[in-house]
Structures are given as C-alpha cells and as structure tokens.
Amino acid sequence: MKLNFKTTKVYHKIVNAYNTYDWNLERTLDGGFDVVWGRKYKYIINKGGSRSSKTYSLLQYFALIMLKRKDLKITVWRNEKVTCKGTAMEDFKKILLTTDGLFDKFEENKTKGFFRCKSTNAMILFEGGDNDQKVHGLAQHISFFNEASEFGLDVYRQISQRTEETCFFDFNPSKQFWLESFKNNDRAIFMHSTYKDNAFVTSSIIERLEGYLPWNPEDMHLPKEERRPHEKNVANGTASEFHYLVYCEGFGSEKPDLIHGGWRKCKNDLFDMLPFETTLGIDFGSAKPTAVVNVKWDGGRNFYVDQLCYEPIRKLHTDLAETIISKVQGCCDYEEVESVCDSAKKSYMNDLTNGGFQVIPAKKGNDSIQRGNDKIDEYNIYVTERSKDIHEEQENYTFLKDRYGLATDKPDPHCEDHLMDAIRYAIEWICRSNGL
Numbered sequence: 001m002k003l004n005f006k007t008t009k010v011y012h013k014i015v016n017a018y019n020t021y022d023w024n025l026e027r028t029l030d031g032g033f034d035v036v037w038g039r040k041y042k043y044i045i046n047k048g049g050s051r052s053s054k055t056y057s058l059l060q061y062f063a064l065i066m067l068k069r070k071d072l073k074i075t076v077w078r079n080e081k082v083t084c085k086g087t088a089m090e091d092f093k094k095i096l097l098t099t100d101g102l103f104d105k106f107e108e109n110k111t112k113g114f115f116r117c118k119s120t121n122a123m124i125l126f127e128g129g130d131n132d133q134k135v136h137g138l139a140q141h142i143s144f145f146n147e148a149s150e151f152g153l154d155v156y157r158q159i160s161q162r163t164e165e166t167c168f169f170d171f172n173p174s175k176q177f178w179l180e181s182f183k184n185n186d187r188a189i190f191m192h193s194t195y196k197d198n199a200f201v202t203s204s205i206i207e208r209l210e211g212y213l214p215w216n217p218e219d220m221h222l223p224k225e226e227r228r229p230h231e232k233n234v235a236n237g238t239a240s241e242f243h244y245l246v247y248c249e250g251f252g253s254e255k256p257d258l259i260h261g262g263w264r265k266c267k268n269d270l271f272d273m274l275p276f277e278t279t280l281g282i283d284f285g286s287a288k289p290t291a292v293v294n295v296k297w298d299g300g301r302n303f304y305v306d307q308l309c310y311e312p313i314r315k316l317h318t319d320l321a322e323t324i325i326s327k328v329q330g331c332c333d334y335e336e337v338e339s340v341c342d343s344a345k346k347s348y349m350n351d352l353t354n355g356g357f358q359v360i361p362a363k364k365g366n367d368s369i370q371r372g373n374d375k376i377d378e379y380n381i382y383v384t385e386r387s388k389d390i391h392e393e394q395e396n397y398t399f400l401k402d403r404y405g406l407a408t409d410k411p412d413p414h415c416e417d418h419l420m421d422a423i424r425y426a427i428e429w430i431c432r433s434n435g436l
Contacts, residue, residue: 004100005064009197010046011057017044017189018061018166039166041189043182045148046170048193048250050209051201054170055146059092062144063102066122074124075140077159079150081128085113088146089126129155137162144168153178174246176395178388194250211236212244257398259373259411260420265391266382271296271306278332280339281426282324283418284348286313291418292324293390294331295426302380303427306331307387307419313348320348321355340425362425363432370409372424375431381423390419 005011022040046054062074076092078084092115096103106115114125127134129151139162145151148169156178160167169179182188195201195209211233219227233239245251276296283291292309308327316323328334335356341349343361353359363372383390397420400412411417430436 005060005095006200007060008053008057008199010048010053010191010193011060013191013193014044014046014058014061014168017041017191041187042166043185043188044166044168044191045179045182045188046168046191046193047173048170048191048197049195050172050247051195051198051205052193052250053198053200054193055088056091056095058144058168058170059088060095062124062142063092063095063099066117066120066124067105068120069122070120072120072122072142073140074122074142074144075138075159075163076124076126076144076146077151078126078128078146080130081113081126084126084128084146088144089113092124092126129159135159139164141165142168145170147171148179149175149177172246173251175392177392181388192250194248209248211238212240212248214239214241214244257401258395259397259399260376260381260394263381263383263394265385266304268306268384268386271304271382271384272331274298274304276304278337279426279430280308280328280332280334280337281422281424282339282341282352283421283425284313284342284345285418288312289389289418290320291389291422292327293419293422293426294328295423295430297427297430302382303376303430304382304384305387305390305423306384307390310389310419319355320351321357324352324357325355338429340429342421342425360429363428369411369424372428373411375436376424376427379427390423393417393419 018039018041020040021037023037046052046058048054059076066072066074076084076088078088093108096106096115105119106117108115112125113127114123116123125138125140127138129135135155135158138159141164143159143163143166145156145159145167148156148171171179183190195206213230213233215224215227216230230239274296276298279295279297281291281293281295285291289310290313292307294306294308296304298304308331309324313320318326325334335358337358338360339352339357340360340362341352343349343364349359349361383394393416397415397417398412400408400410
C-alpha cells in the first residue's frame with residue numbers, strides 16, 4: 001500500500017538503510033558460523049539536531065511496514081513509559097490521523113500503550129526502560145531507542161538481546177555515551193540530520209533554533225577565534241555555541257558548564273607502557289557503582305588515568321578485596337601501591353586493609369570537593385580510550401545552576417560522579433604528598 005506521506009530526507013535515508021541487504025556471519029549452535037543473506041544493518045542510528053524529523057520519519061515508516069508484514073512486533077522505548085506514551089505514541093497517532101484512510105486500519109489500546117494493524121496483526125508497543133519486567137522479558141522483531149542517550153548500557157543490552165531483527169536509535173549529541181563505540185561496528189550505520197533536512201519545519205522553529213548562533217553568519221568560513229559575534233542573538237541572550245552545535249548542527253560539543261574541560265584521550269598501549277608509579281583511587285558504592293582508577297603522574301604537568309572497576313558492591317560475586325585485586329592484576333602490585341579511598345566508608349576501607357591493600361583515607365571536609373577539583377584543573381589529564389565510563393561521567397559532570405540559570409561553584413548533585421571522585425582522591429593525594 002502506498003501512503004500519502006509528506007516525507008523528508010531523513011525518511012528516505014531510513015528506508016534505504018533498512019532495505020540494504022548483504023551477506024552476514026551468524027553464529028551456529030556448535031560455535032561456528034554460517035554465511036547468510038540478510039539485512040546488512042542490525043543497528044540504524046540517527047544522530048542529529050532538533051526538528052530534523054528523526055523520530056517522526058521513523059514512526060511513519062513503521063506504520064507502512066506494519067501494513068505489509070504479518071505478526072510484526074515493534075517496541076518503541078523511552079527511559080520512562082509515561083514519557084514514551086506522551087511523546088512517541090502521540091506522534092504515531094498523529095501520523096495515523098493525518099494520513100487519509102490510515103487510522104481506520106489500526107486499533108489503539110491506550111491503557112497498555114500499543115496500536116495493532118487489523119489486517120496483519122502487526123503491533124507497535126510503546127514502553128519504558130523503567131519497567132524492569134518488560135526490559136528483561138519483552139521480545140520483539142524491531143526495537144527503537146528514542147532519545148538513546150537516556151538509556152544505560154545494561155538496559156540497552158537486555159533489550160537488544162531480545163530483538164530479533166533491527167535496533168533503531170535517535171539522539172541529540174548533547175553528551176558522550178556508549179553508542180559512540182558502534183562507529184567501529186560493520187553492522188551499524190550512522191546518519192546525520194538537521195532541521196535543514198526537514199522541508200516542513202516551521203519558520204518560527206527555524207528562528208528559535210538559529211537564535212542559538214553565536215557568530216556573525218558572514219564569518220562562518222573563518223576560524224572560530226576570528227569570527228565576530230552575532231549582535232542580535234547576543235543582545236537577545238539566546239546565543240550559545242553549545243546549543244547551536246548540538247541542536248542546530250547536530251554535532252557533539254563540550255558543555256560550557258563542565259567542571260572539568262579539555263581532558264584528552266590517550267592510547268591504551270601508551271598508558272600501559274608508561275614507566276610512572278601507580279596510585280589507585282577508589283570510591284565505594286553499594287547500590288551505586290564502586291569506581292576504581294589507576295592514576296599515573298609523570299612528575300610534571302600530566303596525569304594519566306585508566307578505569308579499572310565500575311560496578312556496585314551488591315552485584316559482586318566475590319568479596320570487595322578479591323574483586324578489586326582481580327581488577328588491578330596485571331597493572332600493579334596492589335600490596336605495593338597506595339590506594340586512596342572514600343574515607344566515609346570505614347567498613348569497606350577495613351575490608352581492603354585486611355585484604356593487604358595500603359589504604360589511605362581521602363581528605364574530606366568543607367570545600368574539599370571544590371579544592372580537589374580546582375587542583376585537578378591545574379594539570380593536563382589524559383584518559384585511556386577504553387575508559388568509557390570515565391569519558392561519559394566527565395562529559396556530564398557539570399556545575400549546579402541557581403534559580404537564574406547561572407552556574408554555581410558546586411557540582412550538580414544529579415550527576416554521576418563516582419569515577420570523578422576516585423580520580424580526585426588519587427590526584428589530590430599525589431599533589432598533597434609531593435608538596436604541590
């Protein structure tokens with residue numbers, strides 16, 4: 001059936017990616033591989049700015065394939081079901097209502113949050129990652145992770161392993177997260193889109209988005225430091241480099257209110273070969289992750305950091321000391337190096353001491369976090385490429401804002417900061433013990 005959709009460039013990119021076929025290797029029950037003909041892409045990822053029709057175009061295509069494929073099951077996911085029903089489900093309903101003759105071909109169950117195609121029995125269900133039972137039990141042919149940066153890696157894995165065919169994703173690149181690693185996956189395709197790819201976006205939305213532009217439009221060909229400011233946007237208080245790059249151009253950008261900016265990546269093998277002494281930084285967590293980092297100092301202006309552990313104590317299958325010993329084996333002799341620990345957790349410190357660690361309590365007290373963060377910012381910080389959780393925490397570790405939207409000097413308490421704390425413990429101790 002041909003539907004009278006008003007389609008965008010994004011819609012056609014999605015259709016082409018989904019309908020690209022190639023030979024793939026599939027693992028057999030005996031551990032070998034079979035070569036099979038099938039869809040080339042398991043992961044179709046749309047990264048871009050606001051109002052590019054990323055979500056809407058995909059939901060349009062879902063309506064079309066539901067009319068063609070019997071018993072197809074699609075699950076659309078957001079971080080919370082109530083949000084999914086209020087956004088993606090409403091968009092899907094709007095598509096049905098605004099396309100001639102389409103709404104009557106579907107039936108809606110508002111309570112359970114799904115639509116069913118009457119002729120094919122295909123179903124699209126709108127769910128939330130906050131429903132643990134559904135995350136760990138729901139099977140589907142297609143999953144769509146709407147605003148994928150809201151999902152933790154474990155939730156994604158649980159859903160993905162129960163998705164038979166294709167996982168779709170969309171997100172604004174406002175922060176770095178686990179999906180970036182898919183760039184090296186042969187079965188993943190990334191698509192980039194902006195509001196300029198959507199011919200149906202209204203002039204008022206375009207005006208609002210372009211109000212973020214901080215530079216004079218005539219200077220965009222120049223290096224950033226040579227551009228003049230956009231006088232109107234600056235005067236209106238709307239100019240923002242971060243918002244312009246993320247929501248207009250669909251590119252990642254470092255947040256202006258980051259506590260630690262300018263951290264750089266270093267190759268894993270380079271870190272492993274560094275001949276400098278190791279200091280362990282440890283932040284304990286029972287329900288939250290216990291974070292363990294390996295910090296090396298070159299004696300000058302550079303610290304090198306590697307993530308060793310990031311998991312809650314309550315999920316460990318061995319005791320705390322044994323787990324951390326297993327994580328640090330191969331990188332250092334835990335009995336010979338200093339381990340700077342969260343001093344508020346006395347029992348966990350005792351566990352490590354009894355396990356043979358040289359435990360040093362981290363310095364606490366008024367303004368200790370601010371002083372430690374200020375000390376870190378005096379140095380160049382290099383983090384190994386494999387330290388995914390460090391990169392994600394650092395990208396989202398921001399200052400708390402006051403009621404006027406201005407940054408204070410305190411970290412936002414809603415930020416995940418377990419690895420940031422562990423790094424601070426180690427670096428602050430190294431500096432203090434060396435009289436810096």
